[in-house]
Amino acid sequence: MINITFPDGKVRQYPKGTNSLEIAKSISEGLARNVLAAKVNNHVWDATRAITTDASLSLLTWDNDEGKNAFWHSSAHLMAEALEATIPGVKFGIGPAIESGYYYDVDLGDRTMTPEEFTALEAKMLELARQKNPYTRKEVSKAEAITYFKAKGDEYKLELLEGLNDGEITFYQQGNFVDLCRGPHIPDTGFIKAVKLLKIAGAYWRGDEKRKQLTRIYGITFPQQKLLTEHLQFLEEAAKRDHRKLGKELGLFTFSQKVGAGLPLWLPKGTDLRERLVNFLKVAQAKSGYVQVVTPHIGHKDLYVTSGHYEKYGADSFQPIKTPREGEEFFLKPMNCPHHCEIYKSSPRSYKELPLRLAEFGTVYRYEQSGELHGLTRVRGFTQDDAHLFCTEDQVKEEFIKVIDLVLYVFKALGFKDFTAQISLRDPENKAKYIGSDEAWHKAENAIIEAAKEKNLNTVVELGEAAFYGPKLDFMVKDAIGRKWQLGTIQVDYNLPERFELEYVGQDNKMHRPVMIHRAPFGSLERFIAVLLEHCEGNFPLWLSSEQFAILPISEKYHDYSQKVLNMLKNSDLRGLVDERNEKIGKKIRDAELKKVPYMLIVGEKEEAENKVSVRKHGQGDLGSNSLEEFTQLLKTEINSTFN
RNA sequence: GCCGGUGUAGCUCAGUUGGCCAGAGCAGCUGAUUUGUAAUCAGCUGGUCGGGGGUUCGAAUCCCUCCACCGGCUCCA
Numbered sequence: 001m002i003n004i005t006f007p008d009g010k011v012r013q014y015p016k017g018t019n020s021l022e023i024a025k026s027i028s029e030g031l032a033r034n035v036l037a038a039k040v041n042n043h044v045w046d047a048t049r050a051i052t053t054d055a056s057l058s059l060l061t062w063d064n065d066e067g068k069n070a071f072w073h074s075s076a077h078l079m080a081e082a083l084e085a086t087i088p089g090v091k092f093g094i095g096p097a098i099e100s101g102y103y104y105d106v107d108l109g110d111r112t113m114t115p116e117e118f119t120a121l122e123a124k125m126l127e128l129a130r131q132k133n134p135y136t137r138k139e140v141s142k143a144e145a146i147t148y149f150k151a152k153g154d155e156y157k158l159e160l161l162e163g164l165n166d167g168e169i170t171f172y173q174q175g176n177f178v179d180l181c182r183g184p185h186i187p188d189t190g191f192i193k194a195v196k197l198l199k200i201a202g203a204y205w206r207g208d209e210k211r212k213q214l215t216r217i218y219g220i221t222f223p224q225q226k227l228l229t230e231h232l233q234f235l236e237e238a239a240k241r242d243h244r245k246l247g248k249e250l251g252l253f254t255f256s257q258k259v260g261a262g263l264p265l266w267l268p269k270g271t272d273l274r275e276r277l278v279n280f281l282k283v284a285q286a287k288s289g290y291v292q293v294v295t296p297h298i299g300h301k302d303l304y305v306t307s308g309h310y311e312k313y314g315a316d317s318f319q320p321i322k323t324p325r326e327g328e329e330f331f332l333k334p335m336n337c338p339h340h341c342e343i344y345k346s347s348p349r350s351y352k353e354l355p356l357r358l359a360e361f362g363t364v365y366r367y368e369q370s371g372e373l374h375g376l377t378r379v380r381g382f383t384q385d386d387a388h389l390f391c392t393e394d395q396v397k398e399e400f401i402k403v404i405d406l407v408l409y410v411f412k413a414l415g416f417k418d419f420t421a422q423i424s425l426r427d428p429e430n431k432a433k434y435i436g437s438d439e440a441w442h443k444a445e446n447a448i449i450e451a452a453k454e455k456n457l458n459t460v461v462e463l464g465e466a467a468f469y470g471p472k473l474d475f476m477v478k479d480a481i482g483r484k485w486q487l488g489t490i491q492v493d494y495n496l497p498e499r500f501e502l503e504y505v506g507q508d509n510k511m512h513r514p515v516m517i518h519r520a521p522f523g524s525l526e527r528f529i530a531v532l533l534e535h536c537e538g539n540f541p542l543w544l545s546s547e548q549f550a551i552l553p554i555s556e557k558y559h560d561y562s563q564k565v566l567n568m569l570k571n572s573d574l575r576g577l578v579d580e581r582n583e584k585i586g587k588k589i590r591d592a593e594l595k596k597v598p599y600m601l602i603v604g605e606k607e608e609a610e611n612k613v614s615v616r617k618h619g620q621g622d623l624g625s626n627s628l629e630e631f632t633q634l635l636k637t638e639i640n641s642t643f644n
Numbered sequence: 645g646c647c648g649g650u651g652u653a654g655c656u657c658a659g660u661u662g663g664c665c666a667g668a669g670c671a672g673c674u675g676a677u678u679u680g681u682a683a684u685c686a687g688c689u690g691g692u693c694g695g696g697g698g699u700u701c702g703a704a705u706c707c708c709u710c711c712a713c714c715g716g717c718u719c720c721a
Binding site for chain 2: 103112113114115198199200201202203204207208209210213214215216218244248249255257261307308309312313316317334335337364366368369370371372373374378467468469486518552554555556557582583584585586587588589590591592593594600602604605606614616621622
């Protein structure tokens, strides 16, 4: 007998070799029907795998991420089985579970796959699922495994085998399909009740663009049809929050093929929004000791040779523009830091001036590959809320922490609660990709890690994600459908001061090298506004709305009174307008609701007589009659609550 | 850049297997209406069907090519 310890601490005895599914059955049949996998001594196992020693056990169901993971991974195998049954000679790359579903990378040879084939493939998957074929695990020797895949002619699996050690190789089989796989899997295919194939894409084998591109098929499955329906509804809802759609509907920005791909055109309303964000940050930065600077949109080639950007990105940038006679080369500026370094150098600096915080809303231009462009989140011309802090080594950590505070302040004012702080470090395996000394990197990486720890940020560490000149802390926020985007960023840089030979006179009357911190709380205004739009679904915080209220007169007779109200509200620093169109009140309300105007003020005979307004709140409806003082107070209170 | 898909009026979309002047709703304009909490009525304007080339008696529809957009991959100073 063996002792099984459950999550609640209870211990029960079972015969040696029993499995998690049997244990679940001993508790209740209902539970057993829902068990997808099990965590045995903190390793996720097949529920059908025999337990031979004392162990801690927690049963994994659809409600655990690890349970879902096993479910979707098993679904990838099911899709592979269906593919193999319908497309002879198909070869398989990898097929993992992902955050929402799974994919499998396949080599279809000369054949292509189109979404029209999905229905048939889904049907095949369901047919196989109904057979309730068990997923069986088999330990195989490396030689056996190689023999199997050689016979099958699957070079991808053979390549994967090269990286595995003999003795740790397992096969999983369900039905006629055998796959090299670590597992774990769900007990049998019958658990899979609903299947939806979602999209098809090219994906380079092993993520290497120099290697063959396989066909990646994304899908999702569920243990109940109802869950699939809900998921599809969620996707539909998310599509409504797409910033490209909202930006168009709300008249914020547009693109023109003629102006060029990835070059956003800001319409008056969008510009208004940008200006408000910019001013908001300028005020906050002024309080934190920043000074504003302005630099041109182009810079001499030498500037980027010095900074190192020329060597790193010269060939992949917009190509230089030349002076007609001398042939001097200038680049559109892809970043502001080299310019700012030259501002630093414009006069001798004393330690007493540090930290020197140079801020600029600088528009930069980067050549992004055509396939990378994406609404406002990935563009070729964008404005950074950039600043460079020049400080002494001793000041780095404190400055870094102050920047974190600023980013958190900005995020709070805009309602971003759900974000992660990604600490991006150098790839220790590939140091050649980066410039700068080991020592400098260590110092910088430690400064970031300590500062993040001190501020108790919810962090993830990513190796190899650092910029080529230094490590960074990025604030990552998800868009409507869960794609992660970098917004705010803070980067420590020991390299540029070196390259530009920046110096300051220390207390000791000797020359010292300052440290530079790059930082941008929004990141880029374009991307920030995109993600903000998706988060609030176009319902901006009141302080940010261009049109905080719309006055809707019942008829022409009340236009004079409406104008009077408008002027009074404007005098209270509120923004809005009067809808003087010759439309019925229902129409005016509908349009204001669609424009997501936070407050609608309906005025007619009654309101004019009482010197009041009828307040209607977006998405909520009639709030009743208010005096102008009451209404003004209501808005001021709402605005203040955002910042406190 | 790569794989797959899409491109019809300002917006959202119809346009059967290639066949008469390419349609609708909304928006816009004109007029009527003077309105009480999510669409008042009528009339009108508006498109060289993404660009270019080809096949055909005839192309929005078929083919080639370029561009843009969408979903991924790779990349992202």
